[in-house]
Amino acid sequence: MTAVLTAEQQAIRQAAREFADAEIRPHVMEWDEAQRFPREVFAKLGELGFLGTIFPEKYGGAGLTYMDYIGVVEEISAVDGSVGLSLAAHTSLGSNHIFQFGTEAQREKYIPRLATGEWLAAWGLTEAEAGSDSGGTRSTAVRDGDSWVLNGSKNFTTNASVGQVAVLMAVTDRSAGRRGISAFIVELDNPGIRVGKKENKLGMRASDTCTLVMEDCRIPHENLLGSEGTGFVDSMKILDGGRISIAALAIGMARGAWQASLKYAKERRQFGRPIAEFEAIQFYLAEMATEIDAARLLTERAAQERDRGEETTRHSAQAKLYASEAAVRIADRAVQIHGGYGYIKDFPVEKFYRDVKLCTIGEGTSEIQKLVIARSLLTEGS
Numbered sequence: 001m002t003a004v005l006t007a008e009q010q011a012i013r014q015a016a017r018e019f020a021d022a023e024i025r026p027h028v029m030e031w032d033e034a035q036r037f038p039r040e041v042f043a044k045l046g047e048l049g050f051l052g053t054i055f056p057e058k059y060g061g062a063g064l065t066y067m068d069y070i071g072v073v074e075e076i077s078a079v080d081g082s083v084g085l086s087l088a089a090h091t092s093l094g095s096n097h098i099f100q101f102g103t104e105a106q107r108e109k110y111i112p113r114l115a116t117g118e119w120l121a122a123w124g125l126t127e128a129e130a131g132s133d134s135g136g137t138r139s140t141a142v143r144d145g146d147s148w149v150l151n152g153s154k155n156f157t158t159n160a161s162v163g164q165v166a167v168l169m170a171v172t173d174r175s176a177g178r179r180g181i182s183a184f185i186v187e188l189d190n191p192g193i194r195v196g197k198k199e200n201k202l203g204m205r206a207s208d209t210c211t212l213v214m215e216d217c218r219i220p221h222e223n224l225l226g227s228e229g230t231g232f233v234d235s236m237k238i239l240d241g242g243r244i245s246i247a248a249l250a251i252g253m254a255r256g257a258w259q260a261s262l263k264y265a266k267e268r269r270q271f272g273r274p275i276a277e278f279e280a281i282q283f284y285l286a287e288m289a290t291e292i293d294a295a296r297l298l299t300e301r302a303a304q305e306r307d308r309g310e311e312t313t314r315h316s317a318q319a320k321l322y323a324s325e326a327a328v329r330i331a332d333r334a335v336q337i338h339g340g341y342g343y344i345k346d347f348p349v350e351k352f353y354r355d356v357k358l359c360t361i362g363e364g365t366s367e368i369q370k371l372v373i374a375r376s377l378l379t380e381g382s
Contacts, residue, residue: 005067012068016050016075020083028080031206032351037162038206041083046117050076051090055099060112066241066303070248074296077252078259081355082206084252085362088245089158089207090114093363094121097167097238098185101226106185110165122166122188124154124212125235131155132368135178135232139214141170148184148224150217153196156362160210161195164188168212169231176229183231185223192217203354241306242363243316247299247323250359251292254327257334257352258288264338264347275337284337288330295323314376321369324359331356 005013023041031038045051053069055061062068069091077084095114098106098121113119130136139152150170157166166186173180186193196211226234262285265276275281302315334349335342342349360366 005071009068009071012064013071013075015048016072017078019044019048019050020076020079024076024079024083028206028348028351029345031080031082033205035200035205037086037208038083039162042086042120043117045087046115049115051087051117051120052095052111052115054091054096055111055115059099059107059115061115066244066306067300070244070299070303073245073248074252074255077249078256079252080206081249081253081352081358082204084249085204085207085358086120086159086162088242088249089123090121090163092242092245093123093238094159094163094165094167096241097123097183097234098225100238101183101230101234102185103222105222106225110185114165119164120159120162122157122159122163122212123238124157124160124166124168126155126157127153128155132365134235135181137169137171137181137232139168139170140174141172141182141184143172143221144218146221147218148221150184150186150192150214150219152214154212156199156209157212159208160188160212161198162208166193166212167225168214169235170214172228178232179229181232181235182228183225183234184219185225186214186217186219188212190217190219192219202357203351204358239363240312240316243320243369244299244302244306244312246359246363247295247302247316247319250320250323250327250356251295251299253352253356253359254288254292254295254323254330257327257331257349257356258285258292260348260352261285261288261334261337264341268338281337284333288333291326291330295319295326298322314373317364317369317372317376320359320363321366321373324356325366327356327359 049062050072052061053064057063098110114121141148141150168186172182193214196213199209265281268275299319302312302319305312331353335353341347
């Protein structure tokens with residue numbers, strides 16, 4: 001179930017679905033086993049406009065809506081969550097931070113390259129001691145004439161070793177707390193920044209995740225993104241949009257697991273008949289389909305609000321919370337339906353099961369989403 005889509009929106013989703021089936025599906029396990037980021041796929045995604053869906057045509061984007069964007073994320077992720085994750089981090093985190101809070105000169109310099117896939121973007125907020133406590137940033141940026149000098153590190157950074165530019169948060173005024181954190185655009189060929197540890201992950205193994213280390217990383221003053229001291233506040237606004245895309249990512253993987261389970265249940269025979277005829281399996285499939293529809297409607301509500309220019313903090317958090325937790329349940333049921341075959345790599349549900357857990361952690365854990373929702377409810381009621 002989905003909101004009423006225009007013919008154009010349906011065509012966009014169909015194009016993404018066909019691309020995923022043709023260009024991604026044949027290679028999913030190969031990339032997963034090798035932990036290989038598929039650069040060639042991202043070049044093609046850029047050519048099709050799928051890396052610049054939400055950016056205006058004047059900057060090389062497709063000039064589409066957030067509803068279009070989450071449709072693309074869902075369709076790609078229904079085949080491979082790793083590609084969906086890297087696409088989402090590039091679009092709604094790194095690139096969108098520059099678009100939303102950059103100067104016109106910054107937009108003109110970076111967005112055309114990012115929207116067309118010439119460059120990929122990373123986004124760094126998380127640190128060793130600043131995970132759920134995202135205001136606990138320890139990286140620093142010190143003004144030195146016409147430059148800023150950055151020192152510190154960022155953990156769990158998607159696209160860190162395959163991207164060309166990153167938006168990174170650093171403290172410019174320790175005494176100001178969260179309002180002393182600023183955002184900076186750092187080109188990743190800068191000699192003062194290097195890729196550290198590449199993470200060996202449970203799932204999403206074809207999505208690049210590394211540490212970035214800044215050691216006297218000197219950047220021009222004009223690479224300050226937004227106003228000095230607004231980096232944390234701006235990051236929270238960027239995460240409002242990012243969480244919608246993570247919800248779409250979760251829905252895509254959940255749908256992929258459900259579709260695989262439906263097919264398997266019709267083909268697998270036990271006791272002389274397809275297991276789809278057994279009530280227990282029918283209940284699983286019904287529950288899975290219902291949760292997917294519910295998650296999609298929550299996610300589309302948030303996307304539509306964003307397209308109208310409304311604040312989406314609570315609804316983004318609700319969409320991500322429900323979609324990610326539901327996707328974990330659905331992937332678990334998918335493995336159960338497959339029985340022993342769900343535990344081996346010959347069937348796709350094994351990978352969905354591993355991949356989908358990240359959605360309850362990245363861009364704010366489920367516990368953080370509950371806090372965001374509760375604070376919004378309590379503020380409204382005061």
